Amino acid sequence: MNHLLIVLPMLIPLYGAILSLFSWRYVRAQQIIGILAQACMLIASFMLLFDVNEHGIRTTQIGSWPAPFGITLVADLFSSMMVITSAITGMAIYLFSIKGLDKARQSFGYYPVLMILQLGVSGACLTGDLFNLFVWFEVLLICCFVLIALGGTKPQLEGAIKYVTINFLATGFLLTGIGVVYGILGSLNLAELAVLVRTPVSHPALITMAGMFFLIAFGIKAAIFPLFFWLPASYHTPPIAISAFIAGMLTKVGMYAFIRLFTLVFVTDQELTIPLLTVLAGFTMVLGVFGAASQNDFRKILSFHIVSQIGYMLMGLALYTPLAIAGSIYFILHNILVKTNLFLISGVVAHRHGTFALKKLGGIYLQQPFLSVLFFISAFSLAGIPPFSGFWGKFMLAKAGFEIDSFVIVLVSLAVSLITIFSMTKIWNEVFWKNKPESDPLLNVMTEREKHNNRLLHLPVAFLAVFILFIGLYAEPVVAMAQLAAEQLLNSELYINAVLKR
C-alpha cells in the first residue's frame, strides 16, 4: 500500500490519459474522465502527504532492483507538497477548461496531453535518479510544446518556436551535466551521488563544473536571470487554460529540481555557488519586476512577475539556512496557486470582454464584484500583504536573510515587493476600477447562455482562492511542514538512509 501511494500520482494521470485517448471522439467523456482523474489525484496526493508526514521519507524500487541500480522513487515532504499543489492546480484547470477553452482545441487531444504533462510533473518530483529526472523533464516539456502550439494561431506558433529552441538547448546542457557526473562519480542515483560527493573525490572542481551545467539547464527551465527572456515571449500566447497551468507549474518544477540538486549533490563548492546564486536571485527579482512594470497587457504583466517571483525562491536557496529553504518551499507552493489563479482571473475577464489589453478593459468592479474580490485576494497574496499567503513566505525569507546578515538581498527583495504592489495596483486600477472605455456596444451584449458560462468560470478561481486563503490565514501547519521539509533537504543523511536502506 505504501509503495502504491508513491506510484499513484503517476499512475492516475497515465491511465487517465490512456482512457481519454480511447475516447478521442467524445469530448464529453474526456471531460468526465479528466475530472474523475483529477479528483483521484487530489485524494491520492493528500494521502501521500499524510503518509510522508507521519512516517518520514518513503521510497520504492520499481521492479525490485536494489537502490543504486534500479529505478528509485522517493517521496519526501518537499516532493509530496509539490505533487499536492500540482493536483490542486490541475483540478482548477480542468474545471476551467470545460467552459473556458474552445471546442476545437478540446477535441484535438487537449485533455490527454494535459494529463501526460501532469504525469511528467509528478515524475520529476518523485524520482530519485538523475537520468529519470531528465526523462520526466522531457515528458513534460514535449507536452508543453504541444500545448503551446495547440491550435496553431500566429502568436502561438511564434511563442512555440522560441520555447522549443531554448528548451532543446537546456536539455543539451542537462544531458551534458549528467554525462559529466556519471563520468566522474559512476552513478546516477541521487542518494548514492550524495554519498560519493561527500567522500573525498579526485576532481572536486569537475563536480562544480557539472553543477554549473545543471545551473544553466535548470536556470533556463526555471527562468532565472540572464536566461529568462523566452518566458515573457511565449507564456502568454496560448489560451488561458493552457498558459495558466504552464505558467503556474512549469518554472516551479525547474526550481524544485534546482533546490533538490543543490542541497543534495552539488554542495561541495559553496564558496562559489552561494554568492553566484545570491547575485542571480537579486537580478532575477529586479529585472522581472521592472519588466512587468513596463507592460500594458494583463497576461504579460503576470508573465514577467513569474520571473520576479522565481528570484525569491532562488534567494531562499542562496541564503542556505533551514529557515530560508523553508521559506523557499512555502513560497513555491504559494506562488503556484496564486499565479495560476491570477492567470485564470485574466481568462475570466477576457472571456467576458474579449481582450487582455489594460487600455480596453475597465469597470469590472461594477459588473463582477465577486471576481474583483477574488483578484484582490490573489493580487495581495502575490504582493505579500499580511495576512495573505505571500507575506509568510517573504517574512521567512527576510528573517532568514537578517539572521545571517545578508542585508543587501533582503532589501532588494523588500523593494521588489513594493514594485509588485505597484503592478498589482496598476491592474486593479485599469481593469477593475476605472470606467470602461467607450467601445462597440454590441460587444458587451451577452446571451443568457454566455453569462451562465461566465459564471461557471468563477468556480475554479474560487476553488483556488480557498486554498490561497487557507495557506495564508491558517499558515502555521503549512509553515511547520515547510520547515520539516527543509530539514529533510538539509540533512541529506535522512535521504541517503531512506534510499540506500543503511
Add this chain to the structure above:
Amino acid sequence: MELILPFLIGILFSASLYLILHRHFFKLILGLILFGLATNLFLFVIGRLTRGGSAIIGPEEKVATEPFADPVPQALLLTAIVIGFGIQAFAIVLIKRVYQSFGTNDLDDMNTTDQIEEKH
C-alpha cells in the same frame, strides 16, 4: 582515436550554436540536429570507450569479465537519441507550420510576442 573525439565534439557544438544563432529557419533545424548529435557523442565518450567487450555475463561466471563496456551510458544514450529525435521531428513540423502561416523564413520577423503594444 580518443584524442580526435573531443575535438569532434567541440567542433559539433560550436557549429551547431553558430547555426542556431543564424536567422534562417533551415539553419535553425540543422543547428538543433547537430546540437543533439554533439550532446549524444559527448555522453558516449564520457562513459569511457571500451572496444570489443560487451557486458554480457557468461553462463559459468558470476560477473562480466573485465574489460567490458559500461552499459549505463549506452542506455542513457539510446534514450537521449530517441527523445532528441522526437523533439527534432516536432521542431521540424513546427517550423514548417510557421513558414506556412508567416510566409517568411527569417527569424528576425518573429518579434511580435515580445513587443509591448500589440499591433492592430
